[in-house]
Amino acid sequence: MRLWSRELWRLALIVAAASLVGWLLGFASLGLAAGLAIVLLLQLRQLHALHRWLTRHPHAEPPAARGLWGELFDRLYKYQKAQRITQQRLRDTLKRIQDSSEAMSDSVVMLDRRGDLEWWNSAAGHMLGLQTVHDRGQHITNLLRDPRFIDYFNARDYREPLTLTSPIDERQVLQFQITLYGDDERLLMARDITRLHRLEQMRRDFVANVSHELRTPLTVLAGYLETYTDIADQLPPRLARGLGQMEAQTSRMQNLVNDLLLLSRLEIDRRGDDEAPVAVESLLEAIRRDAESLSAGRHRLLVECHDPRQLVGSEQELRSAISNLVFNAVRYAGDGRHITLRWRTQGDAACLEVEDDGEGIDPVHIPRLTERFYRVDKGRSTATGGTGLGLAIVKHVLLRHDAHLEIVSHPGRGALFRCVFPATRLSRPSAVALSSQA
Missing domain, CATH: 3.30.450.20 (PAS domain)
Structure with missing residues (x-):
């Protein structure tokens, strides 16, 4: 501010001196004009120096000047220097990023x-x-x-x-x-990920081949056990006592092998060839009847359908996925609980839901529930006869149907498993289907 005031006083003195000289000579107006012209020429001279410096030698020292112009030149030079340092740092940083990316x-x-x-x-x-x-x-x-x-x-x-x-x-x-x-x-x-992809393919082939090879001996073993069970009263008591447990474990192994084979097929085949409009209400009713047989009266199962549209997909795969969700609810919800199978619309998508008011699941387990063989309670899962592959099968069936699984649950507040399908998977029921349902 002091420099600015000093510069104004200096210019004012130049104009006043020129005016005084003109007044003494009898030409006051000419003196004032001459003074203003001198001030303008001085300013133009400094502007010319500034222009030459910025256009010809911007990185050199600024031209010598006094007063306000000298301060302006110094500030511009410092600003340019700081900008050059900043730009160099940015160039160095960018070069390091590019070099690291190249590596x-x-x-x-x-x-x-x-x-x-x-x-x-x-x-x-x-x-x-x-x-x-x-x-x-x-x-x-x-x-x-x-x-x-x-x-x-x-x-x-x-x-x-x-x-x-x-x-x-x-x-x-x-x-x-x-x-x-x-x-x-x-x-x-x-x-x-070519190597990882090949290893994953080898794992799938190994699981599929081993599961297929286990099928035959398990079938033979189950057949002989069934035969021995029919004549259990003719066998020594020590042998007869173990037949029931052997038969239960053989059945569990057969279920495990069947689930492994199904999961392998779902992983290998990205799309099914049997996709067609599926009457969801009829499908849920059939699953409810199967679940009631498994429940043996220990649960109350309900079906709610709020959308008349059909779901385009593989009926066999959808039945397998929803059955796994419902059977899990029967096994783990607890006796006397309500289990609801629901088909409804959510925005532009449609949802197949399986909800229960049972014991619930700690949210810490939810991200891993669809992993193979992951169990929240290993002892309880073994006792109920689960294979640990049900939710993995559900996940892959939904992926093949452009859908995804949402799980909402808290301990003591039940569990909700929601299969969300895009609108492209929905279709109106045909007149033939409506008449057959009627």
């Missing part, structure tokens, strides 16, 4: 808010076939044209990764994961 074996691709390619590391060039010169600025879906990737990209739901074969090598399996950041920009990462 990664996973592909890293930066996309702008429109989905156009901005930058990628060398691994992305090898995995995805990206070329620096030709592909920069191209939309990602012009290069990755798999319909599943396009749907994944446009859905903007990137909570789960997407597994696809490489666009340049069908023998290579990649896992894609997109992350939103900045101004609606995207970071695409692709990881080579």
Whole structure:
């Protein structure tokens, strides 16, 4: 502020001196004009120096000046210097990020808010076939044209990764994961999981083959046990006492083998060939009757249908999934409980729900319930004859029907298992179906 006042006084003195000289010579107006002209020329001279410095030598020392202009030059120089230091730090940081990305074996691709390619590391060039010169600025879906990737990209739901074969090598399996950041920009990462995919395939084949091989000896064993049970009164008491337990354990092993075979088939076959409109109310009624047989009067089972539409899918697979949920409720809800099978609409989707008012489940277990062989209470599950594969089967059946499973439960407040299906899986019942139901 003092510099500004001093500069104003200096300019005012120049104008006053010129005016005084003009007044003494008898030309006061000319003196004032001359004074103003001198002030303007001085300011233009400093502006010219500033322009030359900024355009020709912006990184050099500022031109010498006094007063307010000298302060302005010094401040601009300090600001430029700070900006250069900041820019250099940003360049160094960006270079370290790019160098670290280049060292990664996973592909890293930066996309702008429109989905156009901005930058990628060398691994992305090898995995995805990206070329620096030709592909920069191209939309990602012009290069990755798999319909599943396009749907994944446009859905903007990137909570789960997407597994696809490489666009340049069908023998290579990649896992894609997109992350939103900045101004609606995207970071695409692709990881080579070919080895893991092969190991997983080997595990599936092993489970399927072993389960298939176990089927025959178990069938033979069950047949002989049934025969011996029929003549148990003719056997020595020591042998007859163990027949019932042997028969129960053989039946449990057969159920386990059947569940393993079903789970293997669901994992291998991504889509069923027997999809058709399913009358949900009739399906739930049939499942209710089976559950009542298992319950033996210990529970009250209800069916509620609030939507007349049918569900497009595999009736056999849907029956297996819903039956697992209902039978679990019968086994674990506790005697005297109510179990409700419900078919209703939720927004644009439809829900198949199995709800009970039983003992409930601690929420800490819910994220792992669909894992194979995971048990909340191992002792109780063994006593009830469960295989530990029921919810894993439910999960894979729903995935094949573009649906997902939601679980809501708290100890002492019952449990709700909700199968949420998209609107594309719904259809109106035909006139023939309506007349047959009537």
